[in-house]
Amino acid sequence: MCHIESCPKGGSERHLQKDFWLFIDGNHDVVVFDFPLIGDFDPTSYYTTLKEAIIQSIMLTYNLEESEISSFLNPVPGKNEQSIVIFETEEGGTGVLKSLLNTSLDRFDKFIENLFRILHVKSLEPYEETMDACITACYNCLLRFRNQFEHNLLNRKIILPLIKLLNKSKLKGISEVSELDLREKLKNLKEKCDSELEKMVLDEITKQKIRLPDEAQKLYTENDVPISKADFFYNPDTYLFVDGPPHTPENVQREDKAKRDKIESYGHTVIELDFKDGKYHEDSSIITQEVSKLRDFFDDIIDYDSQ
Structure with missing residues (x-):
């Protein structure tokens, strides 16, 4: 027997508000990455793959747990591109993202190095991949439990042209x-x-x-x-x-x-x-x-x- 309780204030289904979003204001450290779409690839697949590579490289660089950092994509108005937003989940921030962009430290160089490591790139000149290199994505590179709904979008090879360009990049504050x-x-x-x-x-x-x-x-x-x-x-x-x-x-x-x-x-x-x-x-x-x-x-x- 099913028992349905009534609203103590006399409300009914017609009083329900649908498509209602709840927001919480928080103070979190955030970094936004804006990269061009290099190649004739699906933008969603391209930027989703790039997002995962970036966030996993940050996690590897700072030995972070998945719960400590998160990300999402934000469409760029008027362009076939998307911004990659990375943020620390802890209120007030732990200083990781500030450290990443601190030009007096070597964390950014380590971050770039780990990008290649995650994507199975052993060397650039000559180009060589690791023995365990996969075709598109695997649990040794981009796949993880938390992004399982994006597995069909991930393809490490479509972002390699961009990642190669980052090899000689230098960080400057402007x-x-x-x-x-x-x-x-x-x-x-x-x-x-x-x-x-x-x-x-x-x-x-x-x-x-x-x-x-x-x-x-x-x-x-x-x-x-x-x-x-x-x-x-x-x-x-x-x-x-x-x-x-x-x-x-x-x-x-x-x-x-x-x-x-x-x-x-x-x-x-x-x-x-x-x-x-x-x-x-x-x-x-x-x-x-x-x-x-x-x-x-x-x-x-x-x-x-x-x-």
Whole structure:
């Protein structure tokens, strides 16, 4: 005998709302991969295969469980392409995806290496596959229990042309800044400069596509006691000093060192650009060389020319 309970509020079937989706807001680390469709292949099969190769390479690189990372495809409007969205399932993120895109680490290179390993590629020159290489997909490469409904779409060979191109790829950080923001920021910084040398340094920073400082003439204090004034400052804790000819005397250099050592002793970063001999007036390459030191501290590339 079947027993059907009635709604305590008197609701009936006509009150039911269908096609109702529930969403949960969460803070998760996400990486979006956008790749062209190379070859005359079915887009769904191509991007599904690529998605699985990427997520399994990340899992292998970081020794992750399947439950720790997930993915989905997102159609690109107006194109026969799809974006591959990879996200950490844990709220707040574990730092894996940030580590993958950190240019100061070698995780991205390892990720590319594991892509070839997963796809049964032993070497590229000459091209050679592993002894256990399958025809399309197998449980030693792309197949797994969680993607069983996509097994008919997976074909490792259709993404090999793209994966081969990734072999020599390099990871670079790119920051976008509007032309208006750039002009305003550069203008404000130059207005606070104490010398033409500092302005020349700012111009060279933009020429080399390095981040502009966040502040100029930044006073460093400890317990409200002034210690030193940096020519420029980068958030959150980097002090940049542009040392021209006035810093040549030995007593000045001793004072500079003592003050800057104290700043570093509190855990801050100090960068010094050396123009004390004044030769930058005749040889502009000296400014180029000194400013290039900043690349050791800031790896993001500001594409000013495209703005």
